[in-house]
Each structure stands twice: as structure tokens, then as C-alpha cells.
Amino acid sequence: MKLFSSLAVAAVFLPAVALAADAPRVEAEGPQAGALAALEEQLRRNPDDLSVWNQYMASNFPPLLRLGNVNPDEAQKRVEAMRRFLNSLQPTQDETKKMLARARWTLGFREQRIRLVRMPRGELEARLEARPDDGPTISQYAQKVRMEVLLLVYSATDLAEESLKAAKGFLDGLRPRIAEGPAKKAWDGAVRDFAWLQHSIDAARQAARLARTPRVELEARLNAKPDEAANIAMYGQRLWIELGPLAAQDPACAEQTLASAKAFLEGLRPNVKEPSAKSALEGADQSLSRLQGLIDRAGQRAALIGKDAAPLDVEAWINGDPLTADDLKGKVVLLDFWAVWFGPSLAALPRLREWHDKYADKGLVIIGLTRYSNYVWDPRLRRPVRAFGQEKVAPLKEREMLAKFAERHQLRYRIAIQKGSSLADYYVVHRIPHVVLIDREGKIRLIRAGGDPKHVTDIQPLLEQLVADGE
Template structure:
């Protein structure tokens, strides 16, 4: 897993659903960066929201995507971080802008149009690159929302590229090899989501926890008859932090009605920076220090649910965790009812609706 959201943002299999946020959340995150442009957490969280806003509209409304990108670029120019780490991260943030602009340009064209351009000139590297990028944009979203359909489109793309490669000949061999690598990455994402879909209805995995943080230890018996929400996350993950308001809300609404939220994470060599009031990468951090950091991190963000340091990878492997945040909802019978990847509002609504179904409607907070 990468610590920087911008490295993730440049991956060819990026899903808009994985980082999109509500406009209100994005505005709050923007204000947090403005208040402290040296905050790595704030920069990561804001960029997750801003990039998500652009990506979520590229296919449906490229004009809106271009407007959002312009606003993001203009805002970044107003920031003047002073710490080397924040300056480096801001440089990466600015580097994302032209990449997203290219995607918006491709968003104004259809996959069929770009495929036809390759068919007319199989050896044209730019035509092939545009087709590959458009295919990535389409399938990276479908991989999460409709993995079965995405698998069919991918199979057709493999056949098409094999045919064009034979016509293009040796000069274009490397370009087609790169396209094949992208398809392999997309295939992995699609297969992972098909596997996650297949988890629904299966028994929950046994707890595999090395250490508990922010609460007393739990056993399998403690969870029996409860609705359990597993939140796979990391302290460096901006989109994970963006889900915290929902986790806090659900814990408040359903904590007394049978919901147990477990934040599953790992050791990442982070300690608590008292001056900056944030988690910071720190070499040679001991497990004890990192657990103490997580206690302070939870208090800083107002989180009341338990964190659990995983013992090995058995839980992540069982639940097919390849990107975070990932939420798994387990019902009172101990069966998996839902798996969602990403911090987008659509995912939050789906999880919230299921919790209401399993536990009854949430009581409105007193005014």
C-alpha cells in the first residue's frame, strides 16, 4: 500500500468510487488544508475528495469535471507549505492536474471512437495510448460497480488488441506489451471484486488480532449475535480518514443497538507528533509506541470504536482486501452481508441503509 494518495491517484486502475466525497465534506477538507498547509493528513484527505470529485464526473459530465479540476488547481496555487514533506506532497498534488486534464479530454470521446482510431492505424502509439487510457477509465469504475460486465468488456479488449498487435508488427510491440500489462492490472481488480461479491452470505472470518487499541479486547463470543462492521484502514490513508464522520455517526446511532465497529489495521512505523498533533512516519517506532499513537489518533479524531492490529494477513486475505478503506458488514447470524471498497458517499449510503435494515432506523439526535 502506498502512503501518498497521489501515487494511488496515478495508478491505472484508480476507481472514482474509492475516493469520491460529498461536496460539504470536500469543502471542510479544503478549509483544513488552508488552516494548516503542512498537515499531511489534511492534504491527503482534501486531495482524495478533490480528485474524486473530478473523476466521478469525467464520463457523465466532462464540463463539470473540468470546472472542478480548475478549482482544485487554483486552490493548490494558494498554498505555501513550509515543511519539506508537505512541499514534496504538494508537488505531487500539482502533478496530478495535467494527468486529470488528459482524462477529461478522453472523457469527451467514446471507447468505440478510440477503438476505431486504433483499427485505422494499429501502429499509432498515441491512438493506442488514448484507447488504453479510456479503457482503463471505463473498466476501473466497472470493476467495482459491475465486475461481471467489466470482465466481458476486458475479454473483448484482449481479443481486439491481439488482432491489432498482429497488424502493427514489431515496431509497436512494446506499446502493445504496455497495454497488456494494464489489462492484467484491470483483470486483477475485476477478479478481486468478483471474489468480494462472492463473500456475501459466507461466514465471517475468525478474529486474528495481535493487539487491541482504544478499547478492551473482544472475543468471538463477544461478537455473537451482534452486527459487526469491519473497517480495514491505515493511519496514512486520506480516504480512510474521510470515512471517520460516518463511523462516528454509526457508532453513536447503533452502538447501543447491537453494532460493533472494529478498525482493522497494521503497524506502519508511525508515531504521534505532539507539536503537529498528527501521526507521522517515524523509523524504529516500537509496537508499543505505535499503539500509543493510535490511542492519541483516535482521541484526536473523536473516534470511539476499537482498533485492532491484525495478527498476520488471514483476515485481509479472507475478505479480499486489496485497497482501503474497505468495509465489511456482518449480520447477527455471523454472515457477510456487504463488502464495500472506498470512502464515497454511495458506499456510505449503502452501508447506512443496511445497518438500518439490520438494527432498525437510527434515532434522530436531540436538537
């Protein structure tokens, strides 16, 4: 079961890393010093203004984290200035008192990370050589190793393992000089951390190997040794690697392959006797159940191709007059289900803007469909920020945020807020961005779900064809 969870972690984490690396930046990061000073002045005048607290939290802490990674000395100066400022505030309301406590805790957490970034690992090792019973330094050492190794696990696995191996060797050499007590507890904690890091490295290696292993080979292994828990876990994960992409392209074929895999596991089940193998089989069953949901949704979307588009069900139009069914008649329509807070949605904006600018006068109508998400517009940062705490953003205020967002990013196509979930349900929206392409006859021609960059190669040619057909 341990191996199965390792593979699951790797499978979830790897696509996220790739997406983060590939996604283009939409806007510059970090606020201007003048904007920060203005926020601080507002809080000095009224430390119970929750909306300003929201802006302060959103505008300070994410940039501080980034600054700590690239310029820890400057980040430390910023921490000290922020601490002096926070200590000068005396809110009187319970909600803003909680916000102050949260800010102080977050600041302390950021400062700890900054100190570790600034401190060479060798310095911590020198301290521990001199004082091996220093429990806090042992804990710091473990955190430092974790930070360094995690940066390399999926990008440079060999280097990550070399770094961890050196840290393990150092810690093992330290053990005979550590007496029982707090230092021993810190040492035990470091050992657990290093075991988790090794687990992550092993998962990265296993995921890479698994991607190269044919499923039939795993089936042959399991037929020969059905009580091999590791192979059962790998079988479930291998199906994700194989069928995840296939579900989007050919759900019928994915369904057929999944049915074959289920039959294989059912045939294997009577021969599985060991408790660990039975646990692994339960994990594989759960994995196949999730795959079934993925394939079912893909099949539902495939069944919509050629069907009539759903009537627009919109609560509010953001950046233009409402569009009616008559406005869309004879047009090529692209629906983009998106959110201001989601990176892949933001990464798609330049392409959508390009398509609008290129094809709008040839009959293309793009509509960005979103929901209320409790974000407000920060005029100093010139971007949306999430409302922290229990503040509920009024619909009108959130619509104003979206209008400013559209203006900021020069989105000249229409943005709208969905009314209820009828559109999302009809088009089987499970994750965003989710694109629906509709031809001039009002028929659905293509649906793509998720932020896979390959989707562009599917959408672009058909979009050009549909636009050209009406010229």
C-alpha cells in the same frame, strides 16, 4: 508510447486531486509556537535525541510548506530562525548528524520555493531581459513557470496553457541573445521543463476527451488503421475509465468486457507492423493485465458475499476490552481496515463515529483494524508523527499512540491491531479504507474497497436495514 504514458499520468493524478479536494480536514494544521520552542529546547540540551529529531522534523517542515504558499514573508522569517537554530546544534552520533544534514537540506529546498512564491514572474523576466546570459535566473524562471502552471493543469487547463504559451514566447525571444555555455544549458533545461508541462496539459485534455469517447469508436479507428500508436494507447486507457468503476459494482460484467477487449487486441496484433504501434500494444497489454488483477480481486470480494465472516485474528485491542465471538453474536458488525497515516482513512472517521453513536445501542459493532506503521504520538501536536531515520517504534509505544489517537478523535468504537495478514487476506484487502459489513447471522453482506465517497450511499441504506432487522 509517449501518449500512453501521458494518459496513465492523467488517470492516476486526476482521482488523487479530486480526493484531496473532497476529503474533509480531520484536525487543525500546524503546531503552536510554544510546542516548537519546547522541541528546540530539548534538542539544545541533547542534540543526539533521535526521537526528538523525529518530532522536530514532522512538526516544522510540513507546516512550513503550507505557510510558504499562503504567507511567504512569514515563512521566510521562520526559515531564518530555523537556520540559526540548526547551526547552533552539534550532534555527535552518526544517525543524528545525518538528521541534521537532512534538516538543512530540506530547509534550503523550502527556502528556494518560498523565494519563488514571493517573486513575480515579471521580475524574473525583467532580469533576463537585462542579462539574458544569467543561467541561474533562467533556471529560476523555469521553476516559477512550473509552479504556476501545475496549479492550473487539472483545475483550469485553458489558463495553464495560456500561461505556458506566454512563457514559451518569452523564452524563445530570449534565445538569440544567449551564448553557448552555462546559460544555454539552463535554457535547454527550461525548454525540456516546458515540454514536460505541455505534455501534462495535453494529457489533461486527452483524458477529458477520452472519457467522452465510446470504446467502440476507438475499435473502429483501429480496425481502419491498426498502426496508429496513439489510438492503441487510448484504447488501453479507455478501458481503465470504463472498467475501473465497473469492476467494483459488477466484476462479472467487467470480466466479460475485458475478455472482449483482449480478443479485440489479439485480433489486431497480426496487423500491427510499426515499431511505435507495437510498443503501444505492449503498453496496452500491461494496462489490461493490471485491470485483470483489479477485476480478479473484485470478483474474489463478490464471491464472499453471503459467506461466513472470518474469526477475528487480533494481536492487540487498543481502546477497550477484547471482543470475543460471543460478544459479536447477533450483532451487526462493520470492519474498517484503515491507517493513521492515510488521508482517505482519516476522512472516513467522522462518518464511522456518527454510525457508532447512532446505532451502537441498536446492535452495531464497529471495529477499526490497522497494522503497525512506525508512528508515535506527539503530545504537543496532538497527532501521530512518523518516526524518521532508522528508529523502530516499539509495539507498545505504537499502541499507546493509537489509544491517544482514538481519544483525540473521540472514537468510541473499538480499534485493534491485526495479527498477521489472515483477516486482510480473507477479505481481499488491497487498498484502504476497506469496509466489510456483516449481518446478525455472521454473514458477509457488503464489501467496499477504496475511498470513493459514493461508497457511503451503498453502505448507509444496508446498514440501516441490518440494524432495523434486529429491533
